[in-house]
Amino acid sequence: MKTLADLKKIREKAQEEMKLRGSDARIKIVVGMGTSGIAMGAREVMRTFLEEIANRNLTDVIVTQTGEKGLSSLEPVVDLMEEGKETVTYGNMTPDKVKKVVVEHIVNGRIVSDYVVSTGN
């Protein structure tokens, strides 16, 4: 069973890492979690991002959930924001596509243009 003492160890480890690379997240991922997104599988998209972050130990990425913004026919929709770069919006996402975006875009810095539905704001 997990206890709060485990969290203390995690915090100490994370703080050591932040001393080396700074505390700002390099990439922010926003998963659209409105009713239509949920019905189209957005929860599984969110879960896959979290699994990939944990499995690949990506310590400089954060993921949040948001409501829908009028792209219902392209759900599940994911925004990927990187400091100093245009926001990239991926559409019709699935767990397999998420894995590809994590490897290509987040780890290797190459946008997966096949899944992009819009860029900019």
Added chain:
Amino acid sequence: MQDISLHLLDTIENSVRAEARNIKVRVITDVSKNRLRIIVEDDGVGMDAHTLEMAQNPFYTSKLERVKKVGLGIPLFKQNAELTGGCFKMASEPGFGTVLTVDFGLDHIDRMPLGNLKDTLLGCIVGHPEVDFNINLSYSERGREQSFHFDTAAIKEELGDIPLTYPDVIEYIDQSLNQGIKNTNMEDV
């Protein structure tokens, strides 16, 4: 929606959009009462009596028409509960928040499964770091009750400025929720 945990996710997202900072989630399975009860209580902006009534109408949405024209989340949740002989109650007060109580007939043939409660809760906790979640799961059968309680405020206090999406933290929350869901038999509901 294919299962109840997806409806729960939709409901929690409504609370977040209503600017809630504290959300209480209860999932109570009571075999002797033949009832599965979901309660979501938030401290968001709340709704007046008119909005509360309109929220149950599928052609009402709180969003601008250029964004979307229908609001099916609440009406579908209500319909799926009532199909099982259950009920759907929403109470709200502007400035104080909203409480949603949904009952399903536990052994009714039309009741959808509870589904993946862990994915719903993990995504909401990690995806809304500004919101504190207070989660209670309870399963009772023949006078015996097993329960699980999870409070994210204590976790955030312990973590300080470490984000909830830090890999080890995701695993910590994931494993804690999985254990609690297993201990309260919620994976089979």
